[in-house]
Amino acid sequence: xxxxxxxxxxxxxxxxxxxxxxxxxxxxxxxxxxxxxxxxxxxxxxxxxxxxxxxxxxxxxxxxxxxxxxxxxxxxxxxxxxxxxxxxxxxxxxxxxxxxxxxxxxxxxxxxxxxxxxxxxxxxxxxxxxxxxxxxxxxxxxxxxxxxxxxxxxxxxxxxxxxxxxxxxxxxxxxxxxxxxxxxxxxxxxxxxxxxxxxxxxxxxxxxxxxxxxxxxxxxxxxxxxxxxxxxxxxxxxxxxxxxxxxxxxxxxxxxxxxxxxxxxxxxxxxxxxxxxxxxxxxxxxxxxxxxxxxxxxxxxxxxxxxxxxxxxxxxxxxxxxxxxxxxxxxxxxxx
Ligand code: NAD
Ligand code: ZN
Ligand code: ZN
Numbered sequence: 001x002x003x004x005x006x007x008x009x010x011x012x013x014x015x016x017x018x019x020x021x022x023x024x025x026x027x028x029x030x031x032x033x034x035x036x037x038x039x040x041x042x043x044x045x046x047x048x049x050x051x052x053x054x055x056x057x058x059x060x061x062x063x064x065x066x067x068x069x070x071x072x073x074x075x076x077x078x079x080x081x082x083x084x085x086x087x088x089x090x091x092x093x094x095x096x097x098x099x100x101x102x103x104x105x106x107x108x109x110x111x112x113x114x115x116x117x118x119x120x121x122x123x124x125x126x127x128x129x130x131x132x133x134x135x136x137x138x139x140x141x142x143x144x145x146x147x148x149x150x151x152x153x154x155x156x157x158x159x160x161x162x163x164x165x166x167x168x169x170x171x172x173x174x175x176x177x178x179x180x181x182x183x184x185x186x187x188x189x190x191x192x193x194x195x196x197x198x199x200x201x202x203x204x205x206x207x208x209x210x211x212x213x214x215x216x217x218x219x220x221x222x223x224x225x226x227x228x229x230x231x232x233x234x235x236x237x238x239x240x241x242x243x244x245x246x247x248x249x250x251x252x253x254x255x256x257x258x259x260x261x262x263x264x265x266x267x268x269x270x271x272x273x274x275x276x277x278x279x280x281x282x283x284x285x286x287x288x289x290x291x292x293x294x295x296x297x298x299x300x301x302x303x304x305x306x307x308x309x310x311x312x313x314x315x316x317x318x319x320x321x322x323x324x325x326x327x328x329x330x331x332x333x334x335x336x
Contacts, residue, residue: 003058003121004316009047012317013059013120021117021125023071028128030083035119036062036144036308037332038175039238040087040261042320044114048263053114061087061112062144063119064134065336074128082140083131084147085112085119087286090127104155104285119144120313122336132292135300142299142306145175145331148286150295150304153180153234155287156257157187160232164188169230170209171220171246172237172260173200174323175331180234181207182304192230192249194220194242197326203307221248229254236260243267247281255280308333 001020004013023029041059043049063085067077077083091098091106098106112118112126134143153176162168168189170180177193177200184191185208192211193204201212211227213220220242224230229251235243236259244267247256258267258281269281287295298304307330311319319332 001122002313003117004313006045006053006055006057006059008055009045009052013045015314015316020123023069023125025072026074026128027071027125028067028074028077028083028131029069030063030065030085030124030126030131031068032063032065032119032122032124032336033140034064034144035060035334035336036148036175037319037323037334038062038148039323040148041113041120042323043261043263045320046263049261057114058117058121058124059113060119060121061085061114062147062149063112063124064140064143064147067131068123071128077128077131077133082134083126084134084143085124085126085131086147086151086292087111087113088130088289089116090130101288101290103288120316120334130289132289135296137300138296141308141310141333141335143296144333145179145306145308146295146299147292149175149331150179150299151287151292152176152259152284153236154183154295155291156180156234156259156284157183157232158291159282159284160234160255160257162187162189162232166190166231167192167224167227167229169194169220169224169233169246169249170204171233171235171242173204174236174328176236176259178203178207178307178330179304180236181209186298186303192224192227194237194245199329203329207305215242215245220245224249231255232257234259238262240265240267247279250277250279252277253279255282258283307331310335
């Protein structure tokens with residue numbers, strides 16, 4: 001099978017021929033149909049974060065495909081079924097976090113395309129308990145971006161407790177942001193979309209955003225305050241200053257949800273304002289299997305649109321460069 005492999009952090013990926021992996025006990029072998037390019041895969045390949053992956057590894061945590069073989073003991077999935085292999089590749093199932101619906105915080109978790117090989121390949125392994133069944137009627141090319149971009153932003157809006165009539169700012173209308181705009185509209189919010197490129201702001205408007213803020217030309221915090229301040233801001237852009245701008249755009253009692261993960265990212269939090277304004281700053285990491293199931297069901301019901309550009313895996317390095325240059329509208333999906 002062919003796979004795109006990170007051999008050295010910071011170097012271009014290498015397309016390699018590898019033997020097909022064999023599913024061990026509790027695992028499934030997936031024939032990958034589609035695999036989305038999340039900005040996280042670029043951070044992984046560059047070794048941007050304090051906890052680094054160990055090369056060689058195959059990135060990708062939006063892999064969707066057909067179960068081709070079952071390892072020993074797998075009884076709830078069948079050969080021929082469509083599943084996805086999300087970032088949460090496994091969790092212990094026994095710790096406080098796992099037992100209270102926060103499996104995404106399990107310290108024993110394994111992450112697909114980071115701690116184990118991911119979806120930039122024709123075949124991949126997944127732990128059967130974390131291979132997410134994809135409902136019938138969802139195009140695998142759509143299911144791929146939903147598997148991270150979708151579930152992550154759906155969860156971020158959930159933790160912000162967004163309700164009808166609130167003003168929600170979405171900072172960064174890329175792969176994640178284009179879905180965040182749609183989930184905020186489904187929740188009944190008024191949506192302010194913030195980005196630095198014209199086509200992304202146009203896309204946000206097409207997807208229902210009510211207020212468009214071009215951070216190159218105007219101060220997002222000031223514009224949001226003119227509208228009374230945001231009840232919640234979801235920070236997805238990969239730039240530290242975008243986090244500060246989102247914070248500055250909150251109203252009293254507002255919630256800032258940190259999702260984007262810029263390399264060496266830091267944020268100065270003014271204690272006085274945070275206390276007096278009763279501001280919440282919350283980190284949010286992907287979503288649970290239950291969240292992902294809800295995301296797929298919304299899509300199957302025709303409530304969301306996935307905007308994507310389909311590419312061959314051979315274009316992986318050029319594709320990453322284009323994402324970094326901000327040239328991609330929403331998501332690139334590799335068709336295997
Ligand atoms: P992306 O590159 O598709 O989108 C980023 C967007 O931010 C682009 O549209 C870009 O034009 C815009 N942008 C750049 N500078 C800006 C600024 N100053 N103000 C407003 N917008 C600006 O990336 P993505 O795949 O959507 O991922 C975004 C980030 O989220 C990455 O850091 C990724 O690693 C992270 N991520 C986090 C989680 C999580 O669970 N917390 C999950 C997935 C991705
Ligand atoms: Zn991701
Ligand atoms: Zn656990």
